[in-house]
Amino acid sequence: MEHIVAPERAGNAAALRYSHGVRVNGLVLFSGVTGTQPDGSVSADPRTQIEAAFNHLGLYLREAGLGFEHVVEITTYHVGLRRHLDSFLEVKDRFLREPYPAWTAIGVSELITEGALVEIRAVAQAVVA
Numbered sequence: 001m002e003h004i005v006a007p008e009r010a011g012n013a014a015a016l017r018y019s020h021g022v023r024v025n026g027l028v029l030f031s032g033v034t035g036t037q038p039d040g041s042v043s044a045d046p047r048t049q050i051e052a053a054f055n056h057l058g059l060y061l062r063e064a065g066l067g068f069e070h071v072v073e074i075t076t077y078h079v080g081l082r083r084h085l086d087s088f089l090e091v092k093d094r095f096l097r098e099p100y101p102a103w104t105a106i107g108v109s110e111l112i113t114e115g116a117l118v119e120i121r122a123v124a125q126a127v128v129a
Contacts, residue, residue, distance in 0.1 A: 006063040034116040081107035
């Protein structure tokens with residue numbers, strides 16, 4: 001088992017005691033990411049937050065030597081799921097292309113970061129060199 005931590009976000013992982021990703025049995029399981037900036041702030045604009053969340057996930061993927069094309073499943077958690085679904089779909093389609101990964105969207109009342117509207121959890125196929 002290999003634990004993956006992106007240096008740019010290592011402080012948060014250390015403080016909360018988790019790995020950004022874990023490579024095991026041909027997969028990489030990524031912890032959920034929100035649209036937080038490195039300083040912990042989030043934009044009030046939903047689309048900006050969603051784009052930041054996908055960029056945040058991209059950082060973890062790159063640290064694992066992967067890209068969005070390796071993602072096989074995402075689970076997304078949304079505060080105000082129906083209110084922001086159109087924006088989410090528009091942004092998601094810029095990052096994830098055919099063949100699409102499996103996807104489950106879940107509405108929730110709150111997320112770990114105050115003001116966060118979306119959290120994305122992903123599973124990717126590990127690339128063996």
